[in-house]
Amino acid sequence: MIPRLRRKRKKERPSRDQLMPPEGVPLTMQIAGVGVRLGAQITDIAxxxxALVCIMILLATLNITxxxxxxxxxxxxxxxIRVPYYILAELVWNGQTLGKRIMKIKVxxxxxxxxxxxxLVLRNMMKEAEVFLPGTLVLMLDASSPLSSLLAFGWIAVxxxxxVFDRYRRRLGDMMAGTHVIHLPVPVLLKDLAREPRALTLDRKGFVFLSHQLDHYGAFELQTLEGLLRAQGTRPAGNILAERDKTIATIVEKIRKKIGYASPVPPADRLKFLQAFYKAQREHLEQRQLFGDRRENKHYAKNGEDG
Known part of the structure; x- marks a missing residue:
């Protein structure tokens, strides 16, 4: 039983693929199935x-044909109509036609x-050789030449x-062009830490930071602090938790000394201190940016003097 199960698993085709963009960060994408691609194709054909029917009605009205x-x-x-439509649509919309946009897939x-x-030109011109031209041949040939119609129909079927048999569900045009079709990833927006409820207080007044205390750090340090705060959503156990608490304590003390915050922060309120400082620092930087002062990091003032 075990060898049979292993052979079956080897035959399974993955529904996801990992792409490696030039930035070096792997991206896992869901491969679009044959059904959804066919739905997009039918939409584009419609x-x-x-458009063809509208033009033909105009030509018939003008007695041109x-x-x-x-x-x-x-x-x-x-x-x-269809060749420029497919090529230009995928060029303008970065791998999507109207049908693909409706079905939420892209090249x-x-x-x-x-x-x-x-x-994009190669994959769409191959579509003509794969489907449309043989299909047109089948529709235009009469019953006196069944062999040609049968060959064209067989080519379309192949x-x-x-x-169906390709790992990435690619047609011949995708294989030649080095492309395949995926489902659009669903964006997941993380909660804005600056919009958290104001429950981060020691007392009714909470942590208060003056303007000159918020001039020591820039956007880079703010992003680093944000990453630290987001990591607090999980609660590791044992030595890892102890090391993280020690790291938070070290960061709190460095910030206190840097900005001249005189009041000591109890161990139980260190995380609240960092959250309150993050919110105040972000609001401060956003306000300064409105007036054209974009503070990238804590070395901003020094760099400005050197310039």
Whole structure:
């Protein structure tokens, strides 16, 4: 039983893929399935078909086309509409057409880099060879040439089944262009620490910081302090908790000495002190930035004097 289970697991295809962008931070993305991609494709075909119908009605109203040429002109116009539509839409919307935007999927580079014009043109021109041109051939051929129609239909079927057996659900155009389609990641916004309820007080007055005490630090130190405060959401046990409490105590004392805060901070209120200082420091920096004083770090004043 165990060897069989292992063989089955090897055949399973991952629903997620890890991309490595140039910044060196791996990103885990959910690969778009065949169903959602087909839904986006049907939506795009409906949009381009609607544009074609509008143009054909205009041509018929102006008596530019007749019953003998309407099919040929329609096929040519459909080609001239859909090719620029797919390429330009994915260029403008960074890998998305209207159908992909509705289905919340997008095209990404397989190596995690930026999408190139070459890759988007190649994948969409291959779509013509995979689906649209053979499909047009099937629709235009009559019953007197069943072999050609059968070959075109077989080619379409093969191209449609390629994503089913590919690990990343890629069609031939994606394989050649080095792209694949993913679901859009759902953004998760962390709670703003500056908007926490004002329950961080020792007494009714709470911690009070004067303006000159908040001039010692900049945005870099504020972000570092924010990272420390966010890490307090978990409660480790044993030696790790003791080390973290020791780190907080050291930081509190350094801040007190740096800003000249005379009142001692009891051990039980050290974290509250840091939270109150973070909020006051952030409000102070935001207010100074409104007046054009962007303080990047604690060396801001020294750098300004040297300049």
């Amino acid at each position: 949009i381009t078909t609607a 007749g019953p003998q040429t309407i099919v040929a002109i329609g096929a040519l116009l459909f080609f001239l 990404v580079s397989h190596d995690g880099g930026p999408l190139t014009t070459h890759a 191209c449609l089944f390629v994503p």
